[in-house]
Amino acid sequence: MNELGEFKDELETCFGTSCGFCERGCPVYQAIKIKTLSMKGRNRTMLGLIQGKFEITPAVVEAAFECTLCGNCDRWCSLKNTEHTRAFREYLLKHGVEPMKEHASIVASIKNYGNPWFQPRSARNKWTKGLDIPKAAPGKQDTLFFAGCTSAVMKPLTPSLIASAKLLQKAGIKYSTLGQDEPCCGSTLLRVGQREAYQELEKKNIQKFKSLGIKKIVTACPGCYTTLKKSMEDNKTGIEVVHIAREIADLVKSGKLKVRRSSERMTYHDPCHLGRLGGVFDEPRDIVNAVANLVEMPNNRYEARCCGAGAGLQTAFPKLSRELASKRILEAKATGATTLVTSCPFCETQLRTVPGMRVVNLMELLLDATGDERRKAPSGADAAQFSSLS
């Protein structure tokens, strides 16, 4: 991970080229139309700052933090733009800018509770009740299902984890979870410029995975997916990180999993971390196509527009964040689809705030299509758990 100064040549290249192709797909720039909020302008701002052309001003801080790090700019450019922005945030924090109060509380929560949502560690395990998933231990399953903080502790999102768990079981995959000991992946820390806190956490996480003999991590959270994947690869741990859509895609493709197909028009929203940043495009579409009629939004795959939830924008700039969500839902509605499918807890939560479109998690959609009666809650602990979720 580089510091801002190390990107000086890249900033100069952008300054010299000035093509501005990053502007068209930037959701924030297209909403506000101030050039410091486009990547070209942000690169210029960073360069001007490190060249001493101006001091840190409110506009500089906005340029750094008013961005979802969605990576759309990287789609048009060979420069490492999102990395520049991450380093820019870190630079400002090192040069006396106070963390945004919304971001400071997230950081404190991760330190104290192991999740960004001020939820006790015990809350993290609730979703597994009645599912009979073993807890990871040395010498046991070497595949770990990593739930991720947000889905695990936010009640409306736990059905997606239950669906994921059940689908993994249907696929015959032997796996474990970390239960309430599951740590935060640190994605949020990285995105808000807290590199040192992230690195401390990363070190502990790697130690934990290694001590448990984990060989493979399956996750349903795109943020965890890209963060853990990069971390495991950068640190040469040999641990494979896979998103659940990819893990169970064969199950759907091979026809091993019997699903009911409906004629409903559904559209798929690529979460930035899963699609553009993670490279997983086809498998989620295979799943939607197996279950319903997939209709694409004009901006899809690499060009998908961010929902507005990422990189601390939702917490620090809620109005702008909602505007981006509204735009995305408008795009989804224009396809004639009645349901938007996605596979990210942040996208789900964010897009559900806009009325007029049913937003469904990819794993829930698939499990429902198998006729699994999870919502009917057959007995015991399952019943208690599912009724509280439905």
Added chain:
Amino acid sequence: MSYAEELVAALGKEKVLLDPAERFVYGADWSPRTPEEFFPPDVVVLPRTTRDVQRTIKIAFEHEVPVTAGGGLTGMLGGAVPLYGGIYIDTTTMNQVIEIDRKNQTIRVQAGATLQEVNDAILPYDLWLPHQPESKWVSTVGAAIACDNDSTFGVRYGKILNCLLSAQLVTGTGEVLELGHRKAHFTSSGYKLKDLLAGSEGTLGVITEATLKLEPIPAMRRVDMLVFPRLGAAVDYLSRLLKAGLCIEAAHINCKHRLKFYTHTYTQKFGKEPSIPAWAEALLAISFAGDEKVVEAQRDYALGLAKEFEAQLVEEREIVESWWTSKYTLEFEPFKQKWPDSQVKKKFGAADPGVPVGRLEEFYHKFVEVAQKNKLEIIGMNAYLEHPNSIGFSLSCAVYVDYRDADEVKRFRDFHDELSKMAVAFEGTMSTFMSDTYQKAPYLELEHGESLKYMREIKRLFDPKGILNPGKKFGREVKKG
């Protein structure tokens, strides 16, 4: 009140940027200028309506403050870069579609809409705006008019002026004028003031709206490349295709240096040399578009004629598609290989002269000679056919320039100026797609002679206080007394 305070009072603070970091980003385009030559504007205005622009210019007129209007800021010669501070009007905040008239195949837009935004809006109607520079994702309608930039499809559709039916302009006094002929494609009435806007560089007024002529989208396209033993042979070949009655959609002639750029990229990517003969001195990229049968018949006929000119088809489709992608579609992977990777250490710098069709090869050798004399690394020369169904081309004579090296920037300017002046001596023109900017301003008389004084009078008529983009086309006039 200061003019900045007046602007805030008139427009609201959300439309006026005063923060130094925000102003900084509006001060540069693609042109090679040293950091010392970089002057950000004092105020940036983000208008939403023509009325906003009018209010801004009226305040600037009262205070005699420079006003520079810009779009995507992708200019290659500093046309929209403020030289004397003052107010920068960022027209990209005015990007609304006002009317799509499907039956009459026209669109009315605010001038800050990018060319791509126009095409996004009309795609559902199976129409397109064929004025397509490489910068179309960012280049705005207003900037395309004011810069008179190039177009990939010029040989079939011409440049922006061939698409422009009417334009709204706010003059240097704040008067709002409509110049043009509504939705009629041409007129014989009055003086064609609308045509003055092409290449006017914001020196006559700020373009705020435009009515553009649209074309039906061709059903399909075939793109090919051919190599020739001489640049002149490629010109003769194109002339023969036009004589044959073929409707060429795009035609670009690349010199040997440019050809090497593509073959080198191919070798790097695939680890083998492409089967391009050593004798190749010119590379022609050509496309036909329309209904499949028509396209195939035209393509077959064109390729059949190629033998008469000792041309050879480029078999490596990767080279053809990579070129087309970088020129037109900007798809992910091929684009990434080309740009801005190729400008990591230095940036592009170009002269844009025009020469008579029979003197292309002769001028090419002069370009190489002048670049070498000035110790500049050559990128190459392109001749883009830009006039409908005719052989007329614009030239891009490109070199690498390290903008951080003041001496190299000076050598680039010497190179640019020498080629520009030489083009006039060749019975051509100094500029074909970048306009004059500050660069050609000192020697504009060389091209225009006595008519330059009429141009000055026209400038005074539209901008009596000389506040609009001062320093471009004409030097800034210092106030007397």
